[in-house]
Amino acid sequence: FRTNTIRFFKLLMILFTSRITMHTSDSDVSSSLSTLSLEGQFSFHDMSHAAKDFGNRFQLLPSAVLQPKSVSDISTTIKHVYQMGARSQLTVAAQGHRHSLQGQAQAPGGVVIQMESFKGPGIQVQQGKLPYVDVAGGELWINLLKETLKYGLAPKSWTDYLHLTVGGTLSNAGISGQAFRHGPQISNVYQLEIVTGKGEVMTCSPAENADLFYGVLGGLGQFGIITRARIALEPAPKMVKWVRVLYSNFTTFTQDQEMLIAAENTFDYIEGFVVINRTGILNNWRSSFSPQDPVQASHFTSDGKTLFCLEMTMNFNPDETEIMNKEIYMLLSKLRYIPSTLFQSEVTYVEFLDRVHVSELKLRAKGLWEVPHPWLNLLIPRSKIHNFADGVFGNILRDSSNGPILLYPLNKSKWDNRTSVVIPDEEVFYLVAFLSSAPSSANHDTLESALKLNADILDFCKQADIGMKQYLPYYTKEEDWRTHFGSRWKVFAQRKLDYDPLAILAPGQRIFRKTT
Ligand code: FAD
Known part of the structure; x- marks a missing residue:
């Protein structure tokens, strides 16, 4: 009887374990x-x-x-x-x-x-002293902008391109030329509704379930799905003065950028980009930017040199044109750009914010939008930006014909270190974005060569000890993720255990594997 009982329990065990595996x-x-x-x-x-x-x-x-x-x-x-x-x-x-x-x-x-299928109760604007908007996680920023403008309001911090969802950018950070003043989009959220990896629906904010709130912001989708977000608004301007100037000296360019982002009275948007070894660059520029002085503009060519373009905007309403022009004149008088390279334009606020969509439509028409995009986005500490530029521009990268290279500084004080996003540990750091396209038709633009350049840049950062952090990070090994998060890995991994213990969510980030 005893042997039979043992056999029976053994059989039960086998059946049970085979069922769970x-x-x-x-x-x-x-x-x-x-x-x-x-x-x-x-x-x-x-x-x-x-x-x-x-x-x-x-x-x-x-x-x-x-x-x-x-x-x-x-x-x-x-x-x-x-x-x-x-x-x-x-x-x-x-x-x-x-x-x-x-x-x-x-x-x-x-x-x-x-x-995007889930719209919830729609986009709901709350006016008042601290205006905000409640919006579904799958809503596009462009729709949010159009709705809030009906109330004369708009979000404070943007991405360069608005056909992205609220949940998608808040899972990363959401960075553009307003972030030096307002911080990234994740610094402008009051409240979230989240469905965790256990299926619980939770409301969170700095005052309620704060750990989940900060974890989800910049959390790469690891802790929950954002079904609703409450986003800070401000009065929206009607118009934007859009200014571009060129530099041939990297030091002067970055000093001017840093001076502008530190100043109290400054532009509303500050970015910059690098142009390597291209002639007649202004013909390309004008795809989305029409300077008022096209004759002067078309005389300028880069002569094969590396140039740096500082791009700025100032918001204004039609009755403030005079004062805005005075302020711009004052600010420009402090900058050390090449004097013949001041290009200006006036557009509506929506035209400016939705500017990349204009390029998208043109590229789509030529079949150049749905091509491989081997992009690389890096955050470089200020103390190493010159080493980085020396090693990369004109050296690893000998031209910028594969796509734009953005380069602009951000203030760390506008980022909340309780969120999940990882940034360099310096008061000022730079976003450097290599936004390459690899259309198969262009022999010299192959995907492989673009990926090789990216690998060379990453390798250079390692060898030169640049202290770089990837934005929109991509790693495939746990040890690389641990290095990326550094001392914050422990908190990140603990939050995963707390909110998505089976590692069900956002497997495409390749950080955690579901245990089976
Ligand atoms: P998806 O690609 O669909 O998702 C991204 C990640 O977020 C995935 O892991 C997904 O699982 C997760 N996710 C999506 N929705 C949710 C949700 N509701 N809740 C939780 N997790 C979710 N970024 C900037 O910061 N600044 C820029 O200026 C900028 N410009 C860009 C321009 C272009 C043309 C492109 C293609 C990208 C740009 N980006 C920029 C990057 C962009 O912010 C990210 O790629 C963002 O994730 C895209 O949003 P999406 O809605 O397409 O998200």
Whole structure:
């Protein structure tokens, strides 16, 4: 009897362990998900669109795509995957506007949640002393802008391109030329609604569930899905004066940039870019920028040198034109650009903020938008920006015909170190963005050579001890992620355990692996 009892328990154990290690097949996935009671719907066929992104290099097919119609749809789906536990390899990726570069919003074999399908109660503007807007995580910034402008208001901090979702940019940081003053977009959020990796719906803010709030901001989608965000607003200007000037000396260029971002009375937007070895650059510039003095502008060529363009704007309303012009004159008189290279233009606020969309339409018409984009975005500490420039511009990189290279300084004091984003540990640091395109038609622009240049730049940063941090980081090994986060890895990993213990969320970031 005793031997039989032992055998029976052994058999039970085998059955039990085989059940928990048995993985769910594709057909099991669709049958289990289709039993869920949802307002939105799943699709299990023709999911190739969910395996694409702007980078156009990674295509990882999911098993199912959810078009949610409510927060409860998102919560029910995640709870279901969570409860399947180790029996299933299913992961879940929130997908915004799919403008990631290396498959970060994809879920190989998992569930993709198309956030743009869920609009919630719509875009709700609150006027008053501290105006704000409540908006669904899958809303595009361009729609947010158009709605808030109806109230004479607008968000304070932007990205250069507005056809990105609120949840997508808040999962990174959201940086543009206003960030020196207002901080990145993640510094301008009052409250979030989150569905965690356990399927719980939580409201969070600096006063309520603060750890989750800060964790999600810049958290690369690891701790929860942003279903709603409350974003700070300010009075919106009607017009923008848009100014560009050129430098041939990197030191003078960066000193002027730093002087401008430190000043109290300064421009409203400050960026810059690098032009290497291109002649007749102004013909290319004018694709989205029309200087008032085209005759003077067209006389200027770069003669094959490396030039640095400082780009600034000042907001104004039509009745403030005179005072705005005086202020600009004052500010420009302090700068040391090449005198014949002052180009100015006046556009509406929307035209300025939505400027990259104009280029997008032109590139789309030529079939040059949906090409591979081997972009590399780096944050470089101020103390090393000259070493970096010496090593990279005109040296590793001998021309900039593959795409723009942005370079502008940011103030660390405008970033909140409780968020998950990682930045260099210096008061001023630079965003340097290599925004390359690799159309297959152009022999010298092959993807491989662009990726090789990126690898060389990263290698140079390591060898020269630049103290660089990647923005929109891409690593595939845990040790590289640990290095990226440095002393903050412990907090990041603990937050993962707290809010997404099975590592279900955002598998495309390749930071944590679901344990099965
Ligand atoms: P997706 O690519 O769909 O998702 C990005 C990541 O966020 C994924 O891991 C995804 O799972 C996660 N995610 C998406 N939605 C949510 C959600 N609701 N909740 C939680 N996680 C979510 N960035 C800047 O900072 N400044 C710029 O000026 C700038 N300009 C850009 C211009 C272009 C043309 C492009 C293509 C990108 C630019 N970016 C810029 C980068 C951009 O901010 C990021 O790629 C951003 O993630 C894109 O948003 P998305 O809606 O397409 O997100």
